[in-house]
Amino acid sequence: MTDDVTQIPIDAGSIDAPLLQIDAVVKRFGGFTAVDGPSLEIRRGEFFALLGPSGCGKTTLLRMLAGFETPDAGRILLNGRDIAGVPPHQRPVNMMFQNYALFPHLSVRDNIAFGLKRASLPRAEIASRVAEMVALVKLEGMERRKPDQLSGGQRQRVALARALARRPQLLLLDEPLAALDKKLRENTQSELMRLQRQLGMTFIIVTHDQEEAMMMADRIGVMESGRLEQVATPRQLYEAPKSRWVAEFVGGVNIIEGDVESRDGGRMIIATHDAGQVTAAAPAQPLTKDRVCIAIRPEKVRLSRRAPAPDADHRAAINRLEGIVTGVSYLGGQTDYQVRLDGGAVLRASVANTARLDVDAYHVTQRVVAWFASDDCVVLEP
Amino acid sequence: MSGRRLFAGPARRAAVAPLLWMLLFFLLPFGFVLKISLSHTVIAQPPYLPVFDLTAGVAAIKAAFAALSLENFRLLISDDLYVLSYLRSVTVALIATAILIAIGYPIAYGMSRLPRRWQPIAMMLVIVPFWTSFLIRIYAWINILQHDGLLNKVLLALHVVSAPVVWLSTDTAMYLGIVYSYLPFMILPLYATLAKMDSSLLEAAADLGSSRLQAFWLVTFPLSLPGIAAGALLCFIPIVGEFVIPDLLAGSDSPMIGQTLWLEFFTNRDWPVASAIATVLLVLLVAPLLVYDRLQRRQLEARR
Structure with missing residues (x-):
């Protein structure tokens, strides 16, 4: 494993200020309120999990952070700057999709290089970063394969490498392990934690699996009906639930x-x-x-x-x-x-x-x- | 491994059915056509010789075989009329297919972006013209395009032109007719490809820094190439052999190969030359099909 990846710059803003501030964000779809005004601060370098049953609004909240949905009310501040009006392709944020969304017509190498090419980096820089990412997720020798020639676990790692390649300030992971079998999922969980620590990056993961959230995250936000029921460390969440709902949902x-x-x-x-x-x-x-x-x-x-x-x-x-x-x-x-x-x-x-x-x-x-x-x-x- | 098991037993027997179909309705008739193309014309019934008569004995059949010749194919190469007809057909088909892609792609793309509940309606609108006979629709175009037809009336009323324009018996009219008739064959495979495309791929492209236009060229377009290929083949092949549209809408100075074939068969009653034309046409059309098949097989292999 190369150690030189650790020097990815953690950019801008004062160290004390939170990287991300979510301020009373609301998203409605027709008459249905998917996200109902949660507020949340996420620190630089934190591994944060949004946990909740399906339909609780956690994915919608994540998609607003990525820019795929625009909030109807409230603000989202990244490094103190409101990013509500910034389109997804201009945000220093990357997302790993639940179904991975790998480009089927591109090789592993070209999938990983996709975001780097859009950033108009010099060719040599792109090549070295792709090699770095391939090594990081241990896909050496697979560079020329197409996504449908890979196993589920390999595809998952390509998706991760592609999302990490642009060195985002914030990495969003939408149920990244849902498609993997139990054994592979457990390995990947510790792998994700290792990467997050090694890169010093801020991760927000969306999951419905409380064990997964508790194992990986520094803090967990439990969502229900578009609201944040409780934001706490895994231990606090389990030993000191704030409401009957949280007590029953977690464990x-x-x-x-x-x-x-x-x-x-x-x-x-x-x-x-x-x-x-x-x-x-x-x-x-x-x-x-x-x-x-x-x-x-x-x-x-x-x-x-x-x-x-x-x-x-x-x-x-x-x-x-x-x-x-x-x-x-x-x-x-x-x-x-x-x-x-x-x-x-x-x-x-x-x-x-x-x-x-x-x-x-x-x-x-x-x-x-x-x-x-x-x-x-x-x-x-x- | 599992592939072999898949084709065992009843499945294998069922797989024979299309082969049998091909043999009965394609290879056998093609054999007849090929045989006639090697014969020579006579004024008789049937209008060609030799005729194979299985009751005449072995010697007679041997003699009939000896009488077959490639004379008609030599004629096709030596006479400009045929070469030009083939060239004209392929050129018209290429140009028409290009126009069809240029018009069909935006329509199919637009259809695939419609809200889900509107898509079946859009599909119906594309298919509905098929419910009227093809011939009637072409005659309707003659009506629209003729000297005092609807198009000229509208253009005159809008003062776009000061005198009626000659539309009929021009290439413009022919291309109009071809594009109009074949558009659904281009739109439907394209729409099928575009509609099943995973929208999260476009989100991923945006997430990785592509503008909408970049995402289209880098993701949507390359992924729709199989649809373009299918639509192009579906249009190109029948357009090459098209007879009705050029005959009714185009001028008579440079015939397409279908028209030349018709001329040989019905006007000159030269069945052997007409058969030779059909045989060469078939070979010309099989070539792009083989290329397409190869491309598809390579894609399938890459997927494994």
Whole structure:
């Protein structure tokens, strides 16, 4: 791998100012509002993921950054300059398309050189940059092939090389890995991260795959119905979701509904509808209503045959709910249990299989105690 | 590997069907024409000799074979009339095809850019003239182009010309008729190619710094070349052999090969020479087809 690619200049603007500012951008298609006023700042050198279900507006937002759609309201600032009126071919931004959009009549070399030729670079410069890009994505020896003589993974790499060749300030990736099989996708994810760090470039990736977003991105913006539900690091997003929707969209979660009964410093006691009384850490932001829901990740629910001694692990054992195992799914690294609590609620508990022999396994109809710490509960508005 | 399996069993038997069709309706009749082209003309029924009579015995058939000659083909080369007719036909077909591309491409391009729901309507508008008989449409053109026809009336009313212009029996009228008649054959394959083109390719071109015009020349146009080739062949080949349009609309001084053939066959009742003309014409037309086939095969191989 050549190291000289790392010297790609990161251009212009002061270092502190964000590279990209999205300011209350709106896009409507007929009566349908695809993007409904999200605001967002993206730092130079950041790997940012826009995550959301299909139809949430993430691709439309990306296409506005590329210039394929014009916002109906709001501003998009790149290096402090409004680029709303700048046509796509004049933006210092490049996009990698979901279907790759490789030119079928051009060879790998000519596909990669396409953008460089439009920039009227000298021939020698074009040749050296193409060679650099070919080496970067490890396509040596394939330069003369046409796109339909390449495998899916190779095409993906040509598309990436073509988008990187112009050394854009911002690279947009629209579901770049959706067409690859699982194994190849995982390899490519780490490859993309390596490239992004090596080039020091700013990447914005659109994906509906939360694992992909969490693995690659520094920060994730979760979108729903054209709005940004939450912008946070992967850890924050998972451990401190801002809303019930985010909690349910990112990872598995148990949701228990109830009413706040009493508050005591950092703790609150909640009378749940179908799981008895639960003690939870009070949220940082005050709640507006007494009706709440509690979100607990399945791996934070622990199981045992009888109630753990309160003094053994007081903090963790504060919530003890009894029930019956109604489902067992063995998944290799972990086993997922479904426990129907005596109150009627069904809890999911993920237990890591730390031992090869099934000493800790539970079977269906077995009575168990599900227990979890108050700090592991996230109290949200329902 | 899988290709061979694809053509096994019933599929292979079905593949024989087009070959059988070719044999029955093309090769066999062509054999007759070829045989007549090697005969010589007589005033008789049929108007040529030798005649193969399978009941006359081996010796007679041998004699008939011996009587065949290339005399008619020698005539085709030696007489200017035929060479000029061929040249004229190919020239007219080339010019007409060029005009057809120049007119058909923008129309097909425009159709492919229409909103989806308008495209079938545009397609209908291209096809609808076919519902009227070809001959009637050409006669209608005679009506429009004649001395006191619609075109001259309009031009006079608009004071574009001061006296009626002679349109009929000119090359202009002939090209008008040919382009008018063959335009759909150019538009449809072009439209098919342009309409299925992935619009994200144009976005990619724009993203990589191309203006709209550059994107057209660098992406759309090269990708539509197969459509241009298909349309050009679909027009060029029948135009070379065209008889009706030049006969009704063009002047009589330099006939196209179809007209010369007609003349030999019906006026001179010289079946052998007419057959020789048809044979040479076929060979001339097969050449561009083979070139096209080669190009397509190369493209397919490149795809593998």
